[in-house]
Amino acid sequence: MIFQARLTGSFVPQSPWDGLVGAMYSKAVNILHPDGFFISFLPDSMGMSVFGLVAPEVFNRPSNLIHEGAKVRWTGKSFIFDDFRIDTGGTVLWEGVITREIASGITPEVIKDFLAEYIDHAPAEGLAPVVTGGSRNIHSRFALRFLSKATEGKGDKVPPDLSGFVGLGPGFTPSGDDFLTGVLLGEQIQGRWGESLWGDSIRQALPGTSCGGKTLLLGALEGRFPAYLLRSMEQLASGDISGSLETIGSHGATSGWDAAAGFLWFFEWMDIFC
Numbered sequence: 001m002i003f004q005a006r007l008t009g010s011f012v013p014q015s016p017w018d019g020l021v022g023a024m025y026s027k028a029v030n031i032l033h034p035d036g037f038f039i040s041f042l043p044d045s046m047g048m049s050v051f052g053l054v055a056p057e058v059f060n061r062p063s064n065l066i067h068e069g070a071k072v073r074w075t076g077k078s079f080i081f082d083d084f085r086i087d088t089g090g091t092v093l094w095e096g097v098i099t100r101e102i103a104s105g106i107t108p109e110v111i112k113d114f115l116a117e118y119i120d121h122a123p124a125e126g127l128a129p130v131v132t133g134g135s136r137n138i139h140s141r142f143a144l145r146f147l148s149k150a151t152e153g154k155g156d157k158v159p160p161d162l163s164g165f166v167g168l169g170p171g172f173t174p175s176g177d178d179f180l181t182g183v184l185l186g187e188q189i190q191g192r193w194g195e196s197l198w199g200d201s202i203r204q205a206l207p208g209t210s211c212g213g214k215t216l217l218l219g220a221l222e223g224r225f226p227a228y229l230l231r232s233m234e235q236l237a238s239g240d241i242s243g244s245l246e247t248i249g250s251h252g253a254t255s256g257w258d259a260a261a262g263f264l265w266f267f268e269w270m271d272i273f274c
Contacts, residue, residue, distance in 0.1 A: 014076050021070040022211060023172070029058055030212075031072055031079065037215040041086070048227040050096050050219030055086055096224035098188045098233060105237030106189050111267050114241050118260060121245055126175045126254030127168075131264045139169040143176070160269075163201040166217070167209035175258045177213035182262025184220040185229060189263075190270060196221070226251075229259060 022032030027047050030038040039051045041058045048054070058066065065083055072079050079086040115131070122128035129140040136144070143165065150160035162183065168176025180202055187196055196202075199221050206214050219225065228251045235244040248256035 016073065016075050018071065018073050021066055021068050021072060024066070024068055025172075029066055032211060036207075036211055037218055038211050040215075045094075046227060048094050048096070049215065050094065050222070050224045050226075051215055052094060053086070053088060058086065096219065096226070096230065098185070098223070098225065098230070102230075102233050102237045103189045103191065105239075106233065108267075110236060110239065110241070111264070114236060114244065115264050117241050117245055118264060121249070122257050122261070123254060126258045127179050127261045128254070128257045130179070131261050131268065139175055143168065143179070159197040161201055162198050163205040166202060166205035167213060169258075171253060171255060172210070172212040173216045173252070173255055174209055174213045175254060177209055177217055178252075178255045178258035179262035179265070181216055181220040181225065181229070182259035182264075183266045184223075184262075185225055185233070185259070186263045186266030186270075188223055188225075189233070190267070228256065232256075232260075 017034050019032050019034060021029060022038060023030045027043060029041040031041070033039055033051075037051060039053070040049055041055045042048060042052050043054070043056045043059050045054055061084075065081065070081060072081055074080075077087065077089055079088075118128075119132045119134075122132050122134070124135040125137060127140050127143055128134065129136045130143050130147070146164045147160060150162070150164070151158075162180060165176035165180050167174050168179075171178075180198070183198065184196060184202075202217060203221060206217060209217070216226070228247055232244040232247040235241075235247060245260075248260050250256065251259075
C-alpha cells in the first residue's frame with residue numbers, strides 16, 4: 001500500500017534512518033527522528049509546520065497500521081512501515097517564512113492596537129500575564145522572575161538571556177518554547193533577517209525541552225514558522241486585528257497566546273511603542 005505525501009517541510013533528511021511513531025493526535029501523526037525532533041504527517045496544510053507532510057490518507061488508515069511505537073524507516077524518498085509506505089516524491093516545499101511584504105504592513109501603530117486587544121482577550125493561563133500584567137500562574141510568575149533577574153544590572157538595550165524559557169511549562173510544545181517562537185517571529189518582522197539576538201543561547205538549551213518544543217524552535221531559529229502564525233501575521237498586516245487574535249487563540253490550549261506574548265514582549269523590549 002502506497003500513500004502519497006503532497007507537501008513536505010523545508011528540511012527532509014536525505015540519509016536513511018530508523019525511527020518510531022512518537023505521538024498521535026487527531027490532526028497529526030508524529031515520527032520521532034533520531035536527533036530528537038518530530039516529522040509530522042498532517043491531514044491538510046492548515047496545521048503545517050516546518051517538518052510536516054500533508055498526507056490525508058494516513059488518517060484513514062486501519063488502526064493496526066500506524067500506532068504509537070510503530071517502527072518506521074526513512075529511505076531518503078519514502079517512509080516505510082510494515083505494511084505500506086508513504087512516498088514523498090514530487091512534493092512541494094513548505095517555506096514558512098515571513099515575507100518582507102507582510103513585515104512592512106506590521107507597523108508600530110498596528111502592534112499597539114494588537115497589544116490593546118490582546119490585553120482584553122488573552123487568558124490568565126500560560127505566559128500571557130508576562131505582557132498583560134493580569135493574574136499570574138506558576139509559569140508566568142517564574143517567567144517574570146527570570147526576566148527580572150536576566151535584566152538586573154544591565155543596560156536597557158542589553159539582550160537578556162532567554163534560554164531559561166526553553167522547555168518552560170506544560171504542553172506538546174511547552175509555553176516557554178511558544179513564547180520564544182514569538183520572540184524570534186518579532187525579530188523577523190523587525191527586520192533582523194538571520195541576525196537573532198538569542199539564537200545561539202536558545203540552540204544550546206534545546207536539549208532541555210520536549211521533542212515537540214525542539215521541533216518548533218528548530219524551525220523558528222531558521223526563520224520558518226507554523227502555518228497558523230503566518231496566517232495571523234498576514235491578517236495583522238492587513239489590519240484585521242480581531243481575525244489575527246482569533247487565529248492565535250484557536251491554536252492549542254495556550255500555544256498561540258504564548259507565541260503572541262513573546263512577539264509583543266519583543267517589541268516592548270525593543271521600544272517599538274515609543
